[in-house]
Amino acid sequence: MSRIGKKPVPVPSGVTATINGQTVSVKGPKGELSFVLNEFVLAEMTEEGIKIDPRGTTKTARSMWGMSRTMVENIITGVHAGFEKKLEITGVGYRAQIQGQNLQLALGFSHDVLFPIPEGIDIKCPKPTEITISGIDKQSVGQVAAEIRDFRPPEPYKGKGVRYAGEFIVRKEGKKK
Known part of the structure; x- marks a missing residue:
């Protein structure tokens, strides 16, 4: 289990995040960024933030899980603080x-x-x-x-x-x- 991937990515105030299929788009005070997730992971919006889950238990899906969560966190931090x-x-x-x-x-x-x-x-x-x-x-x-x-x-x-x-x-x- 990925310890990083299990945590949801919090969305700070002033930042709007939308999930359209495999694309996560984030808009904030500094600009707008988007990231296309790999087909091995699935993203969903919750009240805690954006939750990333693997599709299946294959090694590839588990390896993409933590990386995808970190990439989403980086685009949120980028548009919020830079x-x-x-x-x-x-x-x-x-x-x-x-x-x-x-x-x-x-x-x-x-x-x-x-x-x-x-x-x-x-x-x-x-x-x-x-x-x-x-x-x-x-x-x-x-x-x-x-x-x-x-x-x-x-x-x-x-x-x-x-x-x-x-x-x-x-x-x-x-x-x-």
Whole structure:
């Protein structure tokens, strides 16, 4: 039995959720999202929220059960509160700034890296060494953060590069004489 899947997903006030067949649509103050459930699970509205149940006891149905519940919870949280990821830039001369619809990154290359900001994602640079990525879709916020980090991941000797806020980098010792 899935411990996550058994719990109903509560729908907060100010958010409306509708179930049409296998599609769960959610509308809230930040926007509107929908998710198409797999055919192995069934969704229904109750007074406690949205309840997800497996169709049958097959391994595939049970594995889709918890994942589907988490996806529904993520779209409800996204339209209600939104998601945010913070990145930190470490290194001499490494910096970031917003330039129109692009994020301009100086990461020690011979050229600046221009990253086009995707639709539905908001990127801010409160300091030249900090990047804040926010949006209503958890998957796209995480994907954009991973793509930006991928330009210059933190290296283990000096720790220079782009890292998630709070990420611990295992440091290595340099060469000995």
